[in-house]
Amino acid sequence: MVVDSLLKSLNPPETDIDKKWASVAKRRLAELRTEQVKAIPGNEVFQKIWNRFSA
DSSP: OHHHHHHHHHSOOOHHHHHHHHHHHHHHHHHHHTTSSOOOOHHHHHHHHHHHHHO
C-alpha cells in the first residue's frame, strides 16, 4: 500500500484516460469472446517481431 500510494502521488491517475482505456479493454474483450477477432499467441507475435528486426 505504501508503494502504491507513493506511485500515485508521483504520477496521479487521470480518470478520463483510465476510463477510455477501460472502454477499449472491454470492447476488445467482447470482440474476443464473440470471435469477431482472432487472438494471436504471444510467441507468434514475438517471432514475427524478431524476424522483422533481425533481417
